[in-house]
Structure formats: C-alpha cells, structure tokens
Amino acid sequence: MPAEIIDGIAIAAKVRARVAEDTAALKKRGVTPGLTAVLVGEDPASSVYVASKERACKEAGMNGRSIRLPASTTEEALLAVIDTLNNDPTVHGILVQMPVPKQISEQKVIRRIAQQKDVDGFHPFNVGKVFTGDVDGFAPCTPAGVQVMLAEAGVETSGKDAVIIGRSNIVGKPMAALLLQSGKTANCTVTLCHSKTRDLASHTRRADILIAAIGKPEMVTADMVKPGAVVIDVGINRVEDPSAPKGYRIVGDVHFESVREVASKISPVPGGVGRMTIAMLLANTVRAAQLTLEG
Ligand code: NDP
Numbered sequence: 001m002p003a004e005i006i007d008g009i010a011i012a013a014k015v016r017a018r019v020a021e022d023t024a025a026l027k028k029r030g031v032t033p034g035l036t037a038v039l040v041g042e043d044p045a046s047s048v049y050v051a052s053k054e055r056a057c058k059e060a061g062m063n064g065r066s067i068r069l070p071a072s073t074t075e076e077a078l079l080a081v082i083d084t085l086n087n088d089p090t091v092h093g094i095l096v097q098m099p100v101p102k103q104i105s106e107q108k109v110i111r112r113i114a115q116q117k118d119v120d121g122f123h124p125f126n127v128g129k130v131f132t133g134d135v136d137g138f139a140p141c142t143p144a145g146v147q148v149m150l151a152e153a154g155v156e157t158s159g160k161d162a163v164i165i166g167r168s169n170i171v172g173k174p175m176a177a178l179l180l181q182s183g184k185t186a187n188c189t190v191t192l193c194h195s196k197t198r199d200l201a202s203h204t205r206r207a208d209i210l211i212a213a214i215g216k217p218e219m220v221t222a223d224m225v226k227p228g229a230v231v232i233d234v235g236i237n238r239v240e241d242p243s244a245p246k247g248y249r250i251v252g253d254v255h256f257e258s259v260r261e262v263a264s265k266i267s268p269v270p271g272g273v274g275r276m277t278i279a280m281l282l283a284n285t286v287r288a289a290q291l292t293l294e295g
Contacts, residue, residue: 002260002261003231003260003261003263003264003266004264004266005265006149006152006265006266006267008149008268008271008272008274008276009275011149011152011275012145012278014152015148015276015279015283016059016279016282018283019062019279019283020059020060020061022286022290023060023061023062023286026286031289031293032061032062032063032090033062033063033092033285033288033289034062034063034065034090034091034092034289035057035064035065035091035093035281035285036065036067036091036093036094037050037054037064037067037095037097038066038081038082038094038095039068039069040069040070040073040078040096040100040101040104041069041073041101042071043099049097050066050097051066052278053066053095053278054066056278060282062282062285062286063090065091067081069081073104075103075104075105075109078096078104078109079108079112082094082096082109082112082113083112085117086113086117089292091117092117092285093117093284093285093288094113094114094117094119095119095120095281096109110122110123110124111124116288116291116292119141119281119285120138120140120281120284121137121139121174121284122140126138127174130174130177131177133183138284138287138288139174139178139284140170140171140174141277142170142175142273142276142277142280143171143174143178144174144283145273145277145279146175146211146234146273146276147178147179148185148280149272150232151184153230155185157179157185157186157209158186158187158188159187159188160188160189160209161206161209162176162179162189162191162207162208163190163191163203163204163207163210164176164179164192164193164211165193165200165204165212166193166212166234167192167193167194168213171234172192172194172213175213176192191203191206191207200224201224204220204225204226205224207225207226207229208226208229209229210229210230210231211231211232211234212233212252212253212254213234213235213253214253215237215253216235217239217253218253218255219253219254219255220233220254220259221255221258221259222258222261222262225259225262229263230263230265231259231265231267232267232272232273233252233253233254233256233266233268233272233273234252234273235251235252235253235254236250236252236270236274237252237253252268252272254266254269256269
C-alpha cells in the first residue's frame with residue numbers, strides 16, 4: 001500500500017490559523033506582532049521569499065514589513081539598520097534574507113540581531129538553547145516545522161532511530177538537536193549523515209524516521225529506505241523539464257514515486273516542508289511579541 005501523505009499545506013494552514021488567533025489576542029492587549037525582513041540586493045528568489053513572508057504576516061493580522069537595500073550596501077550600513085530594528089519596540093522579529101552580498105559577513109549580521117528578535121533562530125544564543133533543550137529559545141523554522149509535521153501526522157518518535165542526511169546549520173544540525181532532546185516529538189536515537197559518510201544506505205536503511213536535507217534532486221531511492229519508515233523530504237531542487245510550463249519543475253531530495261511504495265508516511269515536494277517554514281517564522285514572531293508582555 002502506498003505511503004500516507006503528510007500534507008504540509010494542511011498542517012501549515014493549521015499553524016497559521018493558530019498564529020492568527022494569538023495575534024488577535026495580542027492586539028486586544030495593545031501589541032501587534034511585527035516582523036521586518038531585510039533584503040540586500042536583487043536576487044529574484046530571495047525577493048520572492050521576502051514578498052511571501054510579508055504577505056503571510058499580513059494575512060495573519062501581523063505587521064509585515066520589508067526593507068530592500070541595494071547590493072552595494074556596506075556591512076556597516078546593514079549593521080546600522082539592524083541596530084535601528086533592535087531598538088524599535090514595534091518590531092518583534094528581524095530576518096535578514098540570506099545569502100548577503102560578499103562584502104558583508106553573514107556571521108556578523110546573525111550575531112548583531114537581538115537574540116529576543118532572532119525569529120530565524122540562527123543567533124548562537126538561540127542555537128545553544130536549542131542544543132541544550134531550553135525551550136525558551138527560537139528554533140530554526142525548517143527543522144521546527146518538520147517536528148510539528150511529525151507531531152501532526154501522529155508519528156511516534158520516542159526510542160526511534162532517526163537518520164538525517166545533511167548537516168547544515170539551518171536544517172540538519174538543529175533537526176538532530178530537536179529530535180535528540182527528551183520531550184514531546186523527540187527522544188530519538190539520531191544519526192547525522194553528510195557527504196563524507198561511508199556507505200550512506202547502510203545508515204538510511206536503519207531509519208524509522210528518515211529526513212533528507214541534501215539539495216540533490218531525488219537522491220534518496222526506495223532501496224535506501226526501510227519498509228514502513230516515515231520519510232520527510234526537506235529538499236527543494238529545480239530540475240529542467242521542457243514539458244513543464246516554466247521549463248522546469250521542483251522536486252525534493254527523495255525519489256517520491258518509488259519511496260512512496262516502501263514508506264508508511266511521506267511528505268511530498270512541493271506541498272510538504274516548504275509550507276511549514278514560513279508558518280513557523282510567523283509562530284516564532286508571535287512568541288517573540290508574547291515574550292515582550294511577559295517581560
Ligand atoms: P546545504 O547545502 O547547506 O547542506 C547540504 C548537506 O547535504 C551538507 O551537509 C552536505 O554534506 C550534505 N550532502 C551533500 N551531498 C551529499 C551526499 N551525496 N551524501 C550525503 N550528504 C550529502 O543545504 P541546506 O541544508 O541549506 O538545504 C538542503 C536542502 O533543503 C536544499 O534542497 C534546500 O533548498 C532545502 N531547504 C528547504 C527549506 C524548506 O523550507 N523546505 C529550507 C532550507 C533548505 P557536507 O556538509 O559534507 O557538504
């Protein structure tokens with residue numbers, strides 16, 4: 001029997017509805033959650049992401065704002081913009097769209113954002129909180145979204161072998177940290193694989209929960225998956241397809257059609273994790289606004 005689909009669109013809509021409710025409650029207390037996205041340069045994909053974040057904020061009743069700076073912006077000028085946002089009480093979340101032009105240090109930018117406004121969860125302070133299991137921190141949106149998907153899909157994680165392919169700071173490593181903690185939708189035995197892992201399939205075939213965050217189109221094939229495993233595909237890859245209206249289509253890191261025949265549950269691409277990332281960004285921003293009331 002083909003795997004059950006873990007529907008990221010429906011789960012993200014649920015998260016966003018909860019965000020809208022929390023936003024309405026905050027507004028009654030005089031606080032409108034505000035997210036400001038800063039985009040440096042004119043990268044078309046980044047521009048689309050920033051516009052969709054702004055739109056999503058507005059749909060949830062939040063203040064969504066974007067600041068667009070030229071590609072020639074100096075590091076000093078960008079840090080000054082961040083300082084202004086750090087000091088603006090109407091801004092609860094700050095996001096600088098990555099990558100930034102090469103004259104700007106990504107690490108300096110990440111470290112300059114006030115940790116209580118770091119809704120991307122990239123500041124070392126929040127990274128540390130996630131790794132130490134301190135739930136007060138902001139977890140990066142994509143792995144946090146995967147955890148919500150597992151919970152909503154009713155996946156039992158406790159004691160399970162979770163294998164993650166990809167060790168980036170924004171997906172793989174925080175994903176490992178979240179699943180490793182003791183707590184709800186966690187308590188996994190985690191294996192983190194990367195490009196230097198020997199015999200990748202010997203690891204993936206042990207996985208009760210397999211998470212692919214590689215950036216290689218359809219790399220995970222059915223022979224790499226244990227029958228009955230839960231498979232979450234984080235990958236977003238553009239592949240040429242002359243028959244598609246735009247000349248390309250979007251696929252994940254998992255070969256969906258074949259793996260679907262082996263797995264018990266699977267998240268598709270598109271319609272999976274991608275939808276969760278923005279939803280979790282809104283959720284983090286609302287929580288940042290709530291925290292200002294708690295002092
Ligand atoms: P990175 O390029 O930063 O990391 C990719 C990871 O995959 C690296 O750790 C790399 O290993 C590993 N890797 C590459 N090739 C292999 C291989 N052949 N075998 C095993 N491991 C391999 O990517 P990101 O983590 O930023 O993103 C991963 C994917 O997820 C991309 O497709 C991206 O577009 C997508 N993504 C989707 C999001 C969403 O909202 N759904 C959000 C963020 C990312 P090494 O470290 O050794 O180089």
